[in-house]
Amino acid sequence: MSIEVNFQLKRRNFSLEVQTAFPESGITALFGPSGGGKTTLLRCIAGLEPSVRGHLRVGDTVWQDERVFVPPHKRPIGYVFQGAALFPHLSVRGNLDFALKRASTRRISFDEAVAFTGIGHLLERRTTNLSGGERQRVALARALLSSPKFLLMDEPLAALDRESKAQLMPYIEQLHETLSIPVLYVSHSIEEVAHLADRMVLLFNGRVQGSGLISEMLTSLSLPLARSDNAVSVIEATVVEHDDNYHLTCLRFDGGEILLPREDLSIGKSVRVGVHARDVSLVWQPSEHTSILNVIPVVVKEVSVLNSAQVLVRLRAANTLLLARITQKSAAALDVVPGREMYAQVKSVSLID
Amino acid sequence: MLHEADLSALWITLQLASLTTVILLLVGTPLAWWLARTRWRGKPLVEAVVALPLVLPPTVLGFYLLIALGPYGPVGGLSMALGGKPLAFTFTGLVIGSVLYSLPFVVQPLQDAFTAISKQFLEAAATLRASPLDTFFSVIIPLARPGFLTATVLGFAHTVGEFGVVLMIGGNIPGRTQVLSIAIYDHVENLEYVQAHWLAGGLLLLSFLMLVAVYTFNRRFMVVNL
Numbered sequence: 001m002s003i004e005v006n007f008q009l010k011r012r013n014f015s016l017e018v019q020t021a022f023p024e025s026g027i028t029a030l031f032g033p034s035g036g037g038k039t040t041l042l043r044c045i046a047g048l049e050p051s052v053r054g055h056l057r058v059g060d061t062v063w064q065d066e067r068v069f070v071p072p073h074k075r076p077i078g079y080v081f082q083g084a085a086l087f088p089h090l091s092v093r094g095n096l097d098f099a100l101k102r103a104s105t106r107r108i109s110f111d112e113a114v115a116f117t118g119i120g121h122l123l124e125r126r127t128t129n130l131s132g133g134e135r136q137r138v139a140l141a142r143a144l145l146s147s148p149k150f151l152l153m154d155e156p157l158a159a160l161d162r163e164s165k166a167q168l169m170p171y172i173e174q175l176h177e178t179l180s181i182p183v184l185y186v187s188h189s190i191e192e193v194a195h196l197a198d199r200m201v202l203l204f205n206g207r208v209q210g211s212g213l214i215s216e217m218l219t220s221l222s223l224p225l226a227r228s229d230n231a232v233s234v235i236e237a238t239v240v241e242h243d244d245n246y247h248l249t250c251l252r253f254d255g256g257e258i259l260l261p262r263e264d265l266s267i268g269k270s271v272r273v274g275v276h277a278r279d280v281s282l283v284w285q286p287s288e289h290t291s292i293l294n295v296i297p298v299v300v301k302e303v304s305v306l307n308s309a310q311v312l313v314r315l316r317a318a319n320t321l322l323l324a325r326i327t328q329k330s331a332a333a334l335d336v337v338p339g340r341e342m343y344a345q346v347k348s349v350s351l352i353d
Numbered sequence: 354m355l356h357e358a359d360l361s362a363l364w365i366t367l368q369l370a371s372l373t374t375v376i377l378l379l380v381g382t383p384l385a386w387w388l389a390r391t392r393w394r395g396k397p398l399v400e401a402v403v404a405l406p407l408v409l410p411p412t413v414l415g416f417y418l419l420i421a422l423g424p425y426g427p428v429g430g431l432s433m434a435l436g437g438k439p440l441a442f443t444f445t446g447l448v449i450g451s452v453l454y455s456l457p458f459v460v461q462p463l464q465d466a467f468t469a470i471s472k473q474f475l476e477a478a479a480t481l482r483a484s485p486l487d488t489f490f491s492v493i494i495p496l497a498r499p500g501f502l503t504a505t506v507l508g509f510a511h512t513v514g515e516f517g518v519v520l521m522i523g524g525n526i527p528g529r530t531q532v533l534s535i536a537i538y539d540h541v542e543n544l545e546y547v548q549a550h551w552l553a554g555g556l557l558l559l560s561f562l563m564l565v566a567v568y569t570f571n572r573r574f575m576v577v578n579l
Contacts, residue, residue: 072476072480081477089495102481102483
């Protein structure tokens with residue numbers, strides 16, 4: 001099952017020409033700068049842009065082609081709007097009932113949706129005196145109660161302060177873990193994407209610049225993400241133990257182990273850590289005489305000139321991709337070429353949350 | 354106190370205003386919705402026609418209606434061709450005149466209320482599987498409630514208060530087409546100030562109370578919803 005889109009939309013100062021496909025599983029982020037067409041693409045999929053031309057196929061059902069245009073209320077999607085769009089004339093419960101009454105199937109019960117989003121204490125409240133985070137949780141519960149095949153989320157965190165964001169993130173994370181509902185997620189924040197998404201579609205000026213697994217996309221040397229100052233790669237790891245003597249937490253990933261300052265995490269938990277390209281250096285042999293704790297055996301996959309002084313190196317440790325930004329001088333001295341086996345010294349890693 | 358003729362004028366007035374308001378809500382709601390959402394370039398023309406009774410002397414509207422509803426006019430002629438009577442000087446004629454005359458007082462508040470409804474609520478309803486008709490009744494009408502209240506009261510009160518049009522096309526027939534505003538005029542003409550006072554004072558009080566109700570309810574609604 002997958003969602004295949006091929007859209008053309010022309011506006012006065014903007015045109016969208018998108019041809020791509022999303023798997024109907026996990027979280028796919030639509031990422032890119034503002035005005036790049038992320039929200040428009042999401043709205044096209046929801047059927048909210050009647051002037052869009054092209055094709056949309058979900059699984060083996062055609063939602064749009066030259067002859068067909070399934071109206072939005074007949075598309076089995078859930079949509080979480082940036083501003084929540086809760087109905088002001090209904091209470092929180094009224095908003096949820098609105099969705100429940102019209103759902104054609106029942107994949108999740110009222111109580112489940114309420115418990116999942118933690119809004120039990122808000123049910124009788126007016127939607128007008130909820131905080132931003134509460135509004136988005138109600139909007140999420142409402143969208144879930146329409147029992148969608150997949151969920152479209154338009155920057156649900158953008159309007160929230162840091163604290164509310166941190167509060168809402170876990171709910172979105174759990175969507176595909178506990179409810180196995182695939183999510184298409186619009187965001188312009190790379191931290192959010194690095195935290196949540198499995199896959200990414202990079203949109204720029206209404207065109208797809210690239211799409212693929214998040215680790216591939218973040219480290220693809222031809223895309224602007226890897227070439228930015230804050231270029232970061234992501235390691236999916238599991239918590240294996242805590243070192244109480246030195247206050248460290250040990251994580252294991254498929255290319256080795258990582259130590260980081262002690263975090264309050266339970267053993268066995270899956271986490272993502274971010275490694276900035278500027279914090280990674282390369283050596284031929286691991287040295288005993290270094291203060292750097294994390295040294296990972298890697299193979300050089302690709303080298304690309306970044307500017308007159310620096311090169312960008314894409315590294316592979318088992319199935320994990322890393323980025324290193326080093327000087328041209330070092331690259332020449334160490335003979336950094338594709339295929340060479342080396343060690344990556346990682347000066348700092350951080351938990352993505 | 355009120356004479357029998359005054360009571361029947363009161364009764365006719367209330368019937369006329371109620372019927373007119375109901376018809377206006379039925380006709381005005383889709384018209385106002387269309388005006389609020391259309392991007393058609395001819396929209397200003399339609400808006401101007403709807404607003405005409407606001408600026409036109411009632412006697413002008415009454416004059417044209419008299420001709421149209423009379424035996425040789427298009428509407429009166431049609432009525433006769435269908436086996437009826439000409440509509441001038443009848444209650445039906447009064448209703449037609451009142452509907453046209455009070456149209457802007459119903460359509461404009463509704464149009465304003467519909468325009469103020471953010472598109473995102475309609476889109477949210479659509480993504481929650483509500484058909485357009487479902488959305489109209491479950492989202493748009495509740496959100497436009499203050500507009501409906503204003504439209505109802507203004508349409509009703511304005512019909513109660515009309516004078517020029519009903520004088521022209523109603524003919525002031527006691528018991529059939531004589532309404533309160535004309536009854537007051539007759540009393541003053543005949544120097545029956547006591548009866549004029551009763552009717553005028555009654556209308557003043559009624560109008561005031563209706564407006565107080567509108568402002569009270571609409572304020573309460575706003576406080577809750579904004």
